[in-house]
């Protein structure tokens with residue numbers, strides 16, 4: 001789906017699909033260099049990071065393995081609740097592994113800081129983060145991702161995996177959701 005298929009719901013395209021792919025290729029080149037000669041496990045955070053992981057891992061030129069975790073902090077609203085629950089845990093033992101958590105968006109940081117301390121307690125050699133998007137103005141807990149795709153303003157965005165009430169994940173671009181859609 002493209003933003004012009006739902007013109008009354010998306011007020012602005014923040015990032016086009018070409019810009020997304022170009023940036024993913026740049027970050028992948030950086031990750032290839034940083035992890036050269038070491039094993040790398042990507043941990044995708046469901047469901048928002050599915051599309052980032054799928055595209056990003058194909059830009060990598062080294063072997064990589066992937067596993068998935070699902071956590072909930074948002075429900076179907078647009079505000080972080082701060083309460084994090086594991087809905088689906090990893091199948092992989094992290095002992096001695098180099099882990100790169102792939103996130104769709106870093107907003108308040110509540111979800112990611114909780115997730116990082118959880119993963120770090122499992123004996124990984126290293127745990128780093130790649131977040132496609134970051135809202136610097138919204139950050140409430142200090143989380144420092146090693147890789148950031150794009151810094152964006154503090155607005156509610158959808159597309160490229162990101163949803164509102166489970167919709168818009170299949171939008172090719174990252175766009176600003178019209179507040180009328182969520183009654184804002």
Ligand code: IMP
Nearest residue numbers: 080106107108109110111156157162163
């Ligand atoms: P945090 O705990 O506030 O950092 O929120 C992280 C999670 O909230 C993300 O993984 C998303 O699932 C969701 N989220 C935060 N901001 C947005 C947004 O602008 N659009 C869609 N989902 C968002």
